[in-house]
Amino acid sequence: MAGSENDFVQVESPSSGVSVIVPTEDIDMSRSPVLRSAIKEELKPGLDRMVIDLSQVQYMDSSGLATLVEAMRLAKTSNVGLHLCAMTAKVRAIFEIARLDAFFSIKDTREDALSA
Amino acid sequence: MKKSSRDAELKPQDPKPIKIELVSDPMYLCGARELVSSIAHRVGFGDMECSKISLALDEALCNVIRHGYDKATDQPIWLTIYPKRPTDTSYGGIEIIIEDEAKQINPDTICGRDLQDIRPGGLGVHIMREVMDEVQFEKRAKKGMRLRMSKSAPRPDQAPRIGQRSSSTNPAQRQVS
Numbered sequence: 354m355a356g357s358e359n360d361f362v363q364v365e366s367p368s369s370g371v372s373v374i375v376p377t378e379d380i381d382m383s384r385s386p387v388l389r390s391a392i393k394e395e396l397k398p399g400l401d402r403m404v405i406d407l408s409q410v411q412y413m414d415s416s417g418l419a420t421l422v423e424a425m426r427l428a429k430t431s432n433v434g435l436h437l438c439a440m441t442a443k444v445r446a447i448f449e450i451a452r453l454d455a456f457f458s459i460k461d462t463r464e465d466a467l468s469a
Numbered sequence: 470m471k472k473s474s475r476d477a478e479l480k481p482q483d484p485k486p487i488k489i490e491l492v493s494d495p496m497y498l499c500g501a502r503e504l505v506s507s508i509a510h511r512v513g514f515g516d517m518e519c520s521k522i523s524l525a526l527d528e529a530l531c532n533v534i535r536h537g538y539d540k541a542t543d544q545p546i547w548l549t550i551y552p553k554r555p556t557d558t559s560y561g562g563i564e565i566i567i568e569d570e571a572k573q574i575n576p577d578t579i580c581g582r583d584l585q586d587i588r589p590g591g592l593g594v595h596i597m598r599e600v601m602d603e604v605q606f607e608k609r610a611k612k613g614m615r616l617r618m619s620k621s622a623p624r625p626d627q628a629p630r631i632g633q634r635s636s637s638t639n640p641a642q643r644q645v646s
Contacts, residue, residue, distance in 0.1 A: 382531045383495035412502070412520065414527045415596060419589035443520045450521070450599050451592050452584045 362391040367467065370401035377409045380417035388417070392424045400433050404466040408439035413447055425457060434458075438466035486551040493534045493569075494542040498527055505550055505565065512552045512561050513622035522563065522620060525600040528593035529567050529616050537571025537614065545570060555622070562602075562621040570613040576606035 361378040372395040376388055395403060405421070407413075421437065428435035438460040440448070448454040460466040487508070491497055502523040509519045530546060538544045547568040555561040581595030582588075597604050601618040609615050 379499065381495065381498050381527060382534070383498065412523070414498075414524060414531065415590075415592040416531065418592060422587060423589045443517065446517060446521065447524060447596075450524075450596055453587070456587055 362388055364391060364395060370399060371404070371467065372400060372402075373404045373406055373463065373467075375406045375409065379412035380410055380420070381412070381414045382416045385416040385420045389420045389423065392420070393427070396424075396427050396431055396433060400431070402434045402436070402467070403428060404463060405435070405437050406439050406463050406466075407437060407441070407444055408463075410444055411441055413444050415451065418447065418451055418453060421457065422453070434469070436460055436466035436469055438463050483554055484552050486549050488547065488549045491530070491546040491548055492542065493538045493544040493546055495531070495534060498530055501530060501548060502527055504548075505563075508550050508552055509563050512554075512563055514563070514620075515623070518620075518623070521600040522565075525597045525618060526565060526567075528596045529565075529618065532593050533567065533569045533571055533614075537569050553622075560622045560624055562619060564617065564619040566618075567616045568609060568613060573608045573612065573614060576608065576614075579606050 361376060361384060363375040363377060365373040365375065367373060374388075374391055374395065376384075378384060380388060392403070392405075403424075405424070410417075425435050436458045439462055440459060445454070445459075448457070448459070458466075458469065460469055487504070489504070491501060505526045506519040506523045509522045510516075514522065526548075530548075533546055534540060534542075547566075549566040549568075551564040551566075553559070553561045553564065579594060581593070581598070582591030584595065594604075597618060601620045603617070603619045605617045607615050607617075
């Protein structure tokens with residue numbers, strides 16, 4: 354496995370007030386708490402926009418969905434724009450099964466998410 | 470585990486099932502997903518459907534771990550997968566049985582949340598029912614629960630298989646590789 358359970362989330366700051374969260378492995382019940390912690394840590398005062406780049410995620414279960422729903426709620430209360438981007442077809446299908454594709458701002462590319 | 474009544478229902482052409490005992494540790498979910506996905510692929514499901522079947526299994530196992538065993542990571546879960554060969558009347562498919570020794574609950578009370586009520590959690594049962602054709606919970610005789618899920622394979626011309634393609638739409642002419 355490329356990374357341990359604790360280092361599969363990378364965080365980038367392309368500009369002031371912007372965080373890009375990049376999970377680099379599949380997101381299931383064993384990894385969702387790590388993603389949740391990373392998101393909460395970045396949702397701090399001064400942040401305007403958060404992008405979660407899912408391009409490296411081939412699989413996500415409902416614990417991952419729950420983590421992102423919670424992130425969206427926290428972002429809204431903090432006035433942070435949260436965008437998901439670069440979903441693989443299989444991950445997008447999971448959002449559609451859960452009827453959550455309309456709940457999130459989902460962009461095709463990271464560039465789209467950063468400029469939305 | 471003892472031979473189940475489900476085994477007695479096997480048709481002569483059906484491959485014998487694979488039965489494994491898991492421990493209720495989320496770190497092993499990935500292995501269970503890989504296993505069911507590989508078998509689903511062999512009986513005729515396409516990549517996307519294999520991924521969804523893996524998801525349904527994952528959700529079922531997560532529910533056992535989270536709700537049945539209160540996240541204890543050392544409890545047993547038995548997973549049995551029955552590949553179904555095509556017959557004159559069906560295109561084959563897959564049946565998955567998950568058994569545990571967790572606390573028993575009334576199967577009638579197991580339901581997903583209202584999807585309009587968007588909040589974290591409560592999606593697992595909805596996902597299982599959305600992905601699989603049949604989802605049935607029941608209490609085991611002495612302790613624990615049993616979940617039986619099944620899904621029929623698509624017509625060959627609707628979901629071509631990787632590695633082996635059949636142009637026939639006659640179920641009996643399909644082969645399980």
